[in-house]
Amino acid sequence: xxxxxxxxxxxxxxxxxxxxxxxxxxxxxxxxxxxxxxxxxxxxxxxxxxxxxxxxxxxxxxxxxxxxxxxxxxxxxxxxxxxxxxxxxxxxxxxxxxxxxxxxxxxxxxxxxxxxxxxxxxxxxxxxxxxxxxxxxxxxxxxxxxxxxxxxxxxxxxxxxxxxxxxxxxxxxxxxxxxxxxxxxxxxxxxxxxxxxxxxxxxxxxxxxxxxxxxxxxxxxxxxxxxxxxxxxxxxxxxxxxxxxxxxxxxxxxxxxxxxxxxxxxxxxxxxxxxxxxxxxxxxxxxxxxxxxxxxxxxxxxxxxxxxxxxxxxxxxxxxxxxxxxxxxxxxxxxxxxxxxxxxxxxxxxxxxxxxxxxxxxxxxxxxxxxxxxxxxxxxxxxxxxxxxxxxxxxxxxxxxxxxxxxxxxxxxxxxxxxxxxxxxxxx
Numbered sequence: 151x152x153x154x155x156x157x158x159x160x161x162x163x164x165x166x167x168x169x170x171x172x173x174x175x176x177x178x179x180x181x182x183x184x185x186x187x188x189x190x191x192x193x194x195x196x197x198x199x200x201x202x203x204x205x206x207x208x209x210x211x212x213x214x215x216x217x218x219x220x221x222x223x224x225x226x227x228x229x230x231x232x233x234x235x236x237x238x239x240x241x242x243x244x245x246x247x248x249x250x251x252x253x254x255x256x257x258x259x260x261x262x263x264x265x266x267x268x269x270x271x272x273x274x275x276x277x278x279x280x281x282x283x284x285x286x287x288x289x290x291x292x293x294x295x296x297x298x299x300x301x302x303x304x305x306x307x308x309x310x311x312x313x314x315x316x317x318x319x320x321x322x323x324x325x326x327x328x329x330x331x332x333x334x335x336x337x338x339x340x341x342x343x344x345x346x347x348x349x350x351x352x353x354x355x356x357x358x359x360x361x362x363x364x365x366x367x368x369x370x371x372x373x374x375x376x377x378x379x380x381x382x383x384x385x386x387x388x389x390x391x392x393x394x395x396x397x398x399x400x401x402x403x404x405x406x407x408x409x410x411x412x413x414x415x416x417x418x419x420x421x422x423x424x425x426x427x428x429x430x431x432x433x434x435x436x437x438x439x440x441x442x443x444x445x446x447x448x449x450x451x452x453x454x455x456x457x458x459x460x461x462x463x464x465x466x467x468x469x470x471x472x473x474x475x476x477x478x479x480x481x482x483x484x485x486x487x488x489x490x491x492x493x494x495x496x497x498x499x500x501x502x503x504x505x506x507x508x509x510x511x512x513x514x515x516x517x518x519x520x521x522x523x524x525x526x527x528x529x530x531x532x533x534x535x536x537x538x539x540x541x542x543x544x545x546x547x548x549x550x551x552x553x554x555x556x557x558x559x560x561x562x563x564x565x566x567x568x569x570x571x572x573x574x575x576x577x578x
């Protein structure tokens with residue numbers, strides 16, 4: 151086994167020879183110049199955790215005023231998930247969703263499709279995409295299982311939330327410049343019956359070769375830009391975890407407060423029945439409290455339906471990104487292992503560098519390029535999603551306080567009118 155300094159020196163020398171020999175074969179290797187999505191392969195990547203974390207800004211605009219990963223009107227594949235239906239049989243009960251597709255792509259036989267899929271079909275698609283496109287970030291699905299007794303998976307609210315999550319998952323896949331052309335996605339969108347047995351338990355050839363070659367090899371060092379990505383994901387995960395925990399506590403406190411507020415309004419309403427002189431003011435107070443209750447219900451529902459699902463989606467997204475980073479590390483370990491073995495053979499036997507080493511190097515370069523492109527796209531989507539999320543949260547809070555303020559101001563007007571009326575009666 152070479153020591154790390156000697157191996158690094160020899161690696162640099164051999165890598166230079168490999169690149170030189172490749173340049174004689176072709177002026178420019180395609181994977182070095184362009185990614186599969188048509189963007190330049192040498193994309194800049196943040197060099198530190200702080201600079202990466204600063205990417206979470208509310209301003210979507212880049213220096214040139216355009217976001218290269220923003221969704222444009224040139225899309226030719228549109229998908230929608232809606233119309234959930236409950237199916238009850240003697241064996242099981244499940245929900246299916248309508249998946250509607252509109253496209254002008256020649257890979258599809260028809261311009262429109264409408265089929266029904268259940269959750270496990272979406273899970274099949276995600277697994278197939280991960281197996282067949284290991285270098286790309288596959289969007290996450292909502293969790294399959296829920297705690298019994300805590301959430302009813304057939305309740306209207308749960309089904310609605312899951313439907314929105316599935317719709318977002320499929321839209322993200324359809325908008326991806328590589329994943330959207332995957333034949334498994336085509337089958338998912340068009341086939342009446344999916345042959346899900348084939349491929350569910352299979353590993354990709356890439357994964358098999360990586361495990362075989364890199365199984366006993368420890369990665370020397372992850373490149374700085376990918377280390378920064380990993381550190382960023384850890385920091386981002388902690389932030390989201392703290393926000394989710396506090397938001398859950400706020401929701402619990404709001405629920406308890408709402409229970410007390412309803413009882414509070416009931417007391418005023420019953421009091422009004424016993425006080426003829428104070429009936430109108432007391433009924434007005436009960437009405438204000440009822441208005442505040444409805445406003446708080448709307449705010450809590452918005453947090454449950456709109457705010458928390460986005461947090462959970464990005465928690466799952468972080469895990470998906472970490473998984474891709476681990477695959478990238480395995481691919482690099484495979485290359486380093488083969489290169490080290492080739493170096494030892496060359497020193498002992500004076501043999502040339504095998505072609506398989508060059509192929510592994512190309513594989514690492516393609517993986518790096520694909521991952522960086524997906525990272526930038528993910529950052530762009532995240533900026534858009536969180537800007538929309540925080541704007542919506544601000545609007546809901548403003549609406550809540552405006553409703554409460556308007557209710558209590560109407561009570562003040564009522565009391566002032568009552569006071570004027572009493573003075574008029576005294577004068578007469």
